[in-house]
Amino acid sequence: MVTHAKLQYYRHNYGLVCITGLLGCRWHRYKQSLRDNRKRDFCVFGFMSLTFLFLTFLLYVILISRNDFDDFNWFMYNFLDGWAPYFIILLSVICVLFTYLAILMLLSLCHIIHGHQLYVHPVHVVFIFICLGCCIAGTIGYSKLWATEWFLIWLSLKAIGPFLQIGCVILMTMVSYIIIGQWFTLSKWYLQMFWLCVYLSVMVGLYISPLFIDSPCVVATSKLPPKPHIIGHRGASGIAPENTMISFEVAEQNGVLGFETDVRISFDGVPFLLHDKTFERTTNIANVFPDLIETEASMFNISQIKELDAGSWFIEDNPMMTLGSVPQERRKLYAQQKVPTLLELLKFVNKTGMVIMFDYFNPPKSNPYYSDMGPIHNAIHESGIDPKKVWWLLSDADIVMSERYTPVVREYLPPDVLREKHINHINIEFSSISLEQIREYWSHNISTNVYNVNTGWFLSLLWCVGTYSVSSDNCHTLSHLENPIWTLLPRNYLILWVTVDVLSAIVIVVIFIVRRIHKQGTKYSPESQSLNWEAQSHQVQQHRSHQRMDSYRRNKRAMKEKLLMRDVASELFDVEPEVDDLGIESNYTVQSTDGRVMAATFHQDRNGYQTSYQDPSRIHSDGIVNL
Template identity: 35%
Template sequence: MVRHQPLQYYEPQLCLSCLTGIYGCRWKRYQRSHDDTTPWERLWFLLLTLTFGLTLTWLYFWWEVHNDYDEFNWYLYNRLGYWSDWSVPILMATAAAFTYVAGLQVLALCHIAVGQQMNLHWLHKIGLVAILVATVVAMSAVAQLWEDEWEVLLISLQGTAPFLHVGALAAVTALSWIVAGQFARAERSSSQVAILSTFLAVVFALYLAPLTISSPCIMEKKDLGPKPALIGHRGAPMLAPEHTLMSFRKALEQKLYGLQADVTISLDGVPFLMHDATLRRTTNVEELFPELARRPASMLNWTILQRLNAGQWFLKTDPFWTASSLSPSDQREAQNQSICSLTELLELAKGNATLLLNLRDPPREHPYRGSFVNVTLEALLRSGFPQHQVLWLPNRQRPLVRKVAPGFQQTSGSKEAAATLRKGHIQGLNLRYTQVSRQELRDYASWNLSVNLYTVNAPWLFSLLWCAGVPSVTSDNSHTLSQVPVPLWIMVSGAAWSRLRLLGWGKASCLGCSLVRSQECLGGQLEAGGERSWPLVSARGWEEREPEPHGGSIKGPRKVSSYRRSSGLEDSCILFKSKVRRWEKRAQKEQETLKSAQREQPVQVFVGGLSTCRQDRAPVPAKGPREPSPSLLCPAATSLGSQKVDD
């Protein structure tokens, strides 16, 4: 008699151990469970999903506003009193926080996919709450202190929406496997209806999303207008210290359309170029004249201003992270720059570029408080600079300026109706890029009003404004934008664009639905013989058994796997592997049976017209009946590595 002792073993599950260990510090097998997740842990999963969405939004926002990092640093400089680049550290901290939260989100979804009970570790919970609070505080601070910057988010979507839609389709398609697994595991019909309805609503919304996308770069290529003219903001401040002769010379080497400068009047009536109210940020006044560091720049004589160094700060603070890319000769030149006067700029730019001039009002106690406009006009007219190349921005004494210098292009810095501007003899506008829409650009163009937008540094924003038909932009990054030959992307418009997004992206949405359907139907397929492809299971867990080749009862040992129940993708993999193993073993056994039958087939011998029968096999022992072969009695026994035989 042959007795079979079942052999139970556990397959190594390194991936599952890492999954539950990293998420909940459950590295041992006995610590894991396939029970339903508790309501408290489900609440933490919802909090994790909320934090993931907020950090993703904050990361996208902070990446897109890198065009205005200098403006953000300038705002903090005015608040804190010292200059420091806060933008990049915030970006790095945001990226690190998002990576951490995204990792936890993926681990949580993997728990759902393999049917594991979620149990977030308390350290992760503390980190999650800290990131959520920090993100909410940061978004609230920007909403209160930098409210206009949220408009950049809407503008950026005009350039990124088509690509974000493709990414959303890929994400929903990847999540469809988990949704299908949860749909199959749901015991109530109401739960299945809720899961399926929610998923189909999301897919349907993504399918219709392309119809709502509006972007100036969705156009026929033949309708693309000329490239916007570039005006160097304070020269080329990424390649040299701002408002210095070196900065303006670097800008002219790029053959820019114009130069922008801020004009201030010194105490003795000399116009010079300075953006800040004081000299602390861009000069070494604190080293040479500490007592004058906090005085307004316009309250110092020109002789004192000439003694200050206006280039060392650029190499020390590196405001645009570009100082290290300068050649040694350029670094030496930048280190020796001084404050530039308006007369020096006029001599340099005469006949080479247009000037966009902005005058800064001196303090009330300044001796030239009421005549600083006249002093600036005298310097312009005395230099012989062409009047038609001057864009005059100040609103003070504009009638006097039109009378003294009728050739100046009067430019307004405030947004008004086109008819009103024309009545005031305004020829152009200088606005922030968030202040004007495409329709308003068309209206201004119909009234022959030129529009210049500031400050445009990012290539994606420059491309978007190019497609919108903006005539000119002011930029700190002119050396990069001047090398952009065409917009970063252009999509066809009209009927062709509608067909593209309905057919192409619609197919992508339908692909996700088909993957869900295939996942739901994978486990219910039937084999050719009519038997269901699911393995034989017990109530407590999966127990794979090999059926008899000829339909008999199961007498062989069984292999108890280390998993209990699963869902989604794991179910599909288990079923597929089970069928493959069963087909391979069945084919092997049929081949062995055929060979055994051929060896034992009787051979007929004819003797004198009579036939006798003999078998080509070993003789049967004299005592006792012959014991049948174990392989004929139980085919599964031959595949077991451990067996016990009692005589």
């Protein structure tokens, strides 16, 4: 049957084609589906969301851990026995995965907004599960190899807590349009009530969370402590080769309070500066003494040590990724550096009037100066430095100082205990002391030095709690920080908090009303129905299909009956048929006007009209029916 219905014209929407093509590889319009999402689609979207949130948190962890990225590089160097910017490589991989998941999430949200089926191509699903597995494995490895960084993550959350709350409220307000729209699609009232309670609980929790946020950076200007002093960790090791004289000179030029270094004793009793147990990492010992690469540094004479180049490795490896800011003249000085002795550094410190703090590494028992501190004291006396300028790190707070050095403990002790021992300085890692304990020391006029602090936000946080000094590789940047990166007056934060929460609640109510009106005013869309005919009209189409089959069977049976009646009539009435058989096939012979009437009846039935059977006696020979 031929139909003359006007064909529909569909406007090409290349944006939707790209969205469905990138997410589900449905690049043709007829593949786009407005059918309801399947359970599989919801599960895939749930895993995608979980992986995206996990990856976002992992990216945040890596960015915060940049404070100690040098430790990660050297750990990988020792593990893989080769140098590379491992931290940058790790950060790049995380950024690529985050970008990939962010694009998938954006495409999925576009599908939800436009009402398309949330179909994700199986290749994407495989990559999502791979990303989730990598995130879990990375988190486990991070916890085992770098557990102290979790405390740094906690400190960072305390620092940015107010802004994190405001950001979460704004984000949830933005996605409320999608959430409310999906809520209206729920068919069961108890599901609507359940998800409404969940959503309201989340929003109320975000609204009142500032009551539980205690950020040190929310402080009145009058109560802001003075800026912490900077102590050059192994000199200016962030921009110069560590534990070299040029490194200490660069640190002094950047206005540090003093230096922190590491001291070992040579086989012939001369204290020298070196952090590692061997010379392999920071010198060219592989070229000078290739057979002694693994030999402990304290087993060399000072004459052998002075043959080593202690600066070229920094130019070749660029371990701190800062060599680009170093002028060529200074690079030439780097290549001329030797391993300095403690006496050389003490004379420089005495000349500049700074302080010095060092870790002493006892040599092996085969060294003649094992457990002999005489060379250290001799070097201090020979330099002429004021003993009070030497911050002596104690391994036990009960040691009685025979010299008049400034004692410094390495662990947290109550202020009363420190006062009894006449100790006013503490040098401690950031993961071993809380912000409240730093505040406690500050209130008791006890100086706290925290190591290692290499980022501006971390210095700002410790600044707000009253830290006296910090050890840093990046003294060339932190020394120029005039104010904390951010501080907020308590009153201003209260105004900001209330304003954001009220505006968010108003916007959400407006969105709910708009979505409600839009839901009630939704009209039938022919284009949508044509795109989603199979999904939205499956039952109706199935019912119509059964009706068509039944109609076909009835018409077929009626056709057979009519043909049989025509043959019977041709036997009773010997009449020749006319040329027009009114729809009866030409291979059948019509011999009676009765057969013609039956054929006409059948033809009219096919066009939707009903004609009763006429008696053959009422038909003239010319085919006209007598009424």
